[in-house]
Amino acid sequence: MNSTVSFFYFLSFLTILSAVMVVVSRNPIHSVLYLILAFFTLSGHYILLNAQFLAAVNIIVYAGAIMVLFLFVIMFLNMKQDNEEAKTNIAKIAATIVGGTVFVILFGAYRKSAIPAFNPENFDSQVGMIENLGHILFREYLLPFELASILLLVAMVGAVMLGKREIGERHF
Amino acid sequence: MIPNPNIPEVSIPSVIQNIPLQHYLILSTLLFVIGIIGVLTRRNAIIIFMSVELMLNAANLLLIAFSSYRSDPSGQVFVFFIMAVAAAEVAVGLAIIVMIYRNTRNTDIGFLNKLKW
Numbered sequence: 001m002n003s004t005v006s007f008f009y010f011l012s013f014l015t016i017l018s019a020v021m022v023v024v025s026r027n028p029i030h031s032v033l034y035l036i037l038a039f040f041t042l043s044g045h046y047i048l049l050n051a052q053f054l055a056a057v058n059i060i061v062y063a064g065a066i067m068v069l070f071l072f073v074i075m076f077l078n079m080k081q082d083n084e085e086a087k088t089n090i091a092k093i094a095a096t097i098v099g100g101t102v103f104v105i106l107f108g109a110y111r112k113s114a115i116p117a118f119n120p121e122n123f124d125s126q127v128g129m130i131e132n133l134g135h136i137l138f139r140e141y142l143l144p145f146e147l148a149s150i151l152l153l154v155a156m157v158g159a160v161m162l163g164k165r166e167i168g169e170r171h172f
Numbered sequence: 173m174i175p176n177p178n179i180p181e182v183s184i185p186s187v188i189q190n191i192p193l194q195h196y197l198i199l200s201t202l203l204f205v206i207g208i209i210g211v212l213t214r215r216n217a218i219i220i221f222m223s224v225e226l227m228l229n230a231a232n233l234l235l236i237a238f239s240s241y242r243s244d245p246s247g248q249v250f251v252f253f254i255m256a257v258a259a260a261e262v263a264v265g266l267a268i269i270v271m272i273y274r275n276t277r278n279t280d281i282g283f284l285n286k287l288k289w
Contacts, residue, residue, distance in 0.1 A: 005186075008187055008195075012199050016203070019226055022206075022210065023206055035222050035226070046236055050185045054232075058232075058255070069262055069266055070222065070262075073218065076270070091212075092213050096209055096213075102208060110197050115194060117193065118193075118241045119243075122243065123188075127239065127244070132245050140246075151260050158263075159266075159267040162267035
């Protein structure tokens with residue numbers, strides 16, 4: 001087993017561990033920090049897969065922007081102490097059974113399906129580089145790119161509208 | 173694909189040579205399932221939201237793995253769009269959570285039980 005393979009398994013272990021910790025930790029701030037760790041390990045996976053551009057974008061957009069937003073909201077709402085009354089054990093067991101069933105179904109489907117391996121003849125290791133992706137993005141996917149800008153504008157307007165203080169007495 | 177004469181032809185990454193694609197499938201399925209369990213077990217709206225982010229990232233990982241193994245850049249462009257949509261979703265969702273908090277002083281989804289019926 002060479003070093004890259006063991007690094008892959010180490011990263012996968014870290015990813016799964018931090019994802020589990022996001023779900024089970026009682027303090028929301030710890031959840032956010034574990035989620036940031038999960039995003040960094042996912043960026044490591046992207047680098048191993050030779051998708052450098054998306055690894056950088058993942059760190060900038062997810063770990064940088066989205067997680068700061070989460071942390072900001074959690075600190076803004078002052079949710080330090082966890083006063084969440086726990087769901088009953090039956091609900092937790094049922095949820096775990098549902099998740100496990102989904103995993104088993106998908107795993108069985110993977111075992112039945114023939115997933116083609118990579119093709120060494122026409123393999124292109126430069127696929128994940130920013131130059132290639134830029135060419136594809138601005139040639140074939142120009143319309144979705146422009147629509148994404150409209151989506152972001154709509155989301156910004158919606159967030160401002162929702163966050164504005166409304167008139168009425170039910171506000172604190 | 174535009175061939176670039178400046179960049180030398182790099183050999184196939186060793187992960188792609190040594191790790192079968194099934195391992196990436198199993199890894200992202202595990203991440204997705206952990207997200208599902210998080211959505212179903214937690215009651216804090218923000219934690220549920222973070223579990224949804226985990227599920228989105230599982231899909232991203234799978235798309236990137238397939239796109240790298242098949243050397244098809246369209247999958248990675250798709251991940252780019254998923255990230256843009258996720259950013260928009262987080263902005264609107266967190267605004268909704270802040271609004272819920274302003275009205276109920278809580279982010280427990282048990283207080284929103286009128287949405288059940």
